Amino acid sequence: MRMSSRSLQAFVIVALLCAIGLAIMIYKVTVLGFPLLKEQRAEIWTVEVQATVEGQGGSATVTVALPSPPDGFSLVDRDVVAPDFGERIEGGPQGEVAIFERRRFDGSATLFVLSRFFRVDSDAPRPGVEGGAERIDTARAQLAAAPAFDRDMVEELIARARSLSVDQVGLAREAATILATDNAMIAALDEAQVDGPDLSDPVRRLVFVLNVAGIDARRVAGLDLVADRRRAPVRAWVEVVADGERTVIDPFAGTVTQGRTLSAMEGAGDAPLIATEGAELTNRAYSIRQSFASGMDRALWLGERNAPPFAKLSPMILSIEAQLVFQVLLLLPIGALAIACIRQLIGIRTFGTFMPVLIALAFRDTQLALGIALFVAVVVLGLVLRSFFNILHLTLVPRLTAVLSIVTLIMLVIAVAGAAGDVRLGLSLSLFPIVILTMTIESMSLIWDEYGPREALTRAGGSLISAIAGYLVISIPAVQHLVFVFPEILLLVIGAAIALGRYNGFTLLEFVRFRMIEGPRAEAKGQS
């Protein structure tokens, strides 16, 4: 089909608008994690570390190991409460620590660090912890210095595990199983004379054996995020990095831990979780709490942390009051688009261009059935009373004023009657567009006089149908959610409006109206 330059222009603009709108949307969904659906709820873990320290009069430094986000989670928020302490957070290869310092510290103080983790569905894997080769060398040297009997025992254990497995992870798992179940072996290792590691500790025992076997394994302490806990126990596990992947092994059960939400707190293996200098740690507590936020909150928190500044430009940064206003305002263009579709594609005629949109918005507050009843009642009563003004021969503007007052009074009467009858219309009524209704009554009575009741009722019906259709569109929760979270959808609306404005095909109703116009007769003959 030949395209006029104007249509081509329109097409390019429409394509551009849609591309920009969709690009912003896709960016917000995939990178910032804005939720496409309202119901998406995000899992949040809040971990609070609490340390009570007693000063000794001099300068004091307290180093608190901080919980790191479990796999599949992302740290979005960290709060530190430490009165009179200078604080900073340092990250190192061993994980993050909070360092509290004070020149003169006397008496007691409680320090809080609160971390919040959001589940992110596709998180990059955490970087591995360095120093694997070093740990292996150290362990081998320690074993080499041990008596031959102990050496052979460890070598035999490793050979046994190796024969039962094909790769490093398998070897680690088999070794863990042996060390958790073979009581003779456990007892023998307890007795072993190896300088350095404490082989009576199940965690350190397994780490040592795996290091000797050439596997990058280390001890990790942390919290098991399973349920809300005021005083969560700190526990230790073995982390194995093999074949580029991290595996967590529970040395007590001798199994690979999967699907557990473990929050590691240190990487060094043996450093205390809370170290003090010039102060004494009198109490420490870890509490964990699980909660669920809307996907929106999560996206906003994530956006605040990682996103470029423009990503924060969302209606959500407005005050709640302004948000409520825009929640309604943003629906206006959507309703208007629905009306434009009805006009251009179906061909229903209405009173005024956007009267149906405003009526549709009013329906949102009154509910559909009540809204329709209200609309019909007000218009009918208004028409009757307006015909009375006609007899008085009033000029236009004063007459409009009188009709407006009447419409307002009708509203009041209906509201009062409703309240008396225990039907609560309440505030919903206030949004009913009184001015628009007045103009509707005026133009309807005009068309009634000029063109007869047929035309007037046709248009009134068309207006009502359009308003109902508009209401049905804007009352879809997904539509409300999408346009508020992704205001760039309005770019798509503009694109659609331009496309509709360039639509030169028939409307649905024209097929009815012009049905009696026949095509060329020759064609009809050919068909029969």
Place this chain on the structure above:
Amino acid sequence: MLRFAPPAPTLNRLARAGVLGLNSRNLDFIAAHNPRKALPLVDDKITTKEMAVEAGIAVPEQLAIIRHHGDFAPFRKVAEENGDLVIKPARGSQGGGIFVSVGSGASGLRKPSGKLVGWDGVRFHVANILAGMYSLGGGRDRALIEERLEPHSAFEKVALGGVPDVRLIVFRGVPAMAMLRLPTASSDGAANLHKGGVGAGVDLRTGLTNHAVMWDRPIDRHPDLQTPLRGFQVPLWEETMLLAARLGDATPLGYLGVDIVVDEERGPVLLEINARPGMAIQIANAAGLRPSLETIGALDDVPADPAARIALAREIEEQVEKWRTGEGEPT
């Protein structure tokens, strides 16, 4: 060179029949051929009239213009003498706010139905016009007082009361389609189809009506007079067509609807120009506008002589008719 442009074969029934839809009219004809600046010129009957007079086209005699409420008293004095007049809003649309009077007395004006409207009522009507109640886009307006035209006696057979008129669609100065609009008892003297008037398609070649509708439905006889509505000869057809074709030069509009009354004494008189003519003319003709419009649109240039344009209009009608009846191959 005349190249007949029939609709392309398509599954769309209306497109196959060459029907022009509202969206296409707005985009492809009004927006494309009627410059926006020219619209106020034809939307205002007073400037339209000035334009037509300048081009030497017959228009109804202008008796007065009421611009302010103060102009009403002098008008009333004139009207008491001669009550044969029509009051119109200068920027009215679709026949809204038109008050027809066939005579006057000391107490008021007499409508065609015989009903007497007191001067108070007339003043109210004028006040409404001035307030812009009937006007395009609202805002203040003026009331135009014109002589009432006397329809040609030939119309007595097919029109009841009121004034019948001829609506022609003119594209690039070439008439493309015509219909005769006839008042009925139910339209109360109005010739407008949406008020219940009869619309009869007119063959551009002969000026004979060929099909008629009322309320969008085909009818054979006038609902009140029972006279046949097909085969009626519109009087002074040649002159009527010529007036319409000459308007093509007088206005800056490429696509327009021209309303013409054939007066008993004066012959064809321009009543109104419409920059957004409605689509009902296609129903009255039981034919689509598009084949004629596309053919006119495909012309390399349009003859400067109005008479030549009429000849062209007849030739196109001939081609369209051949295509429609399936007789002979259109060239």
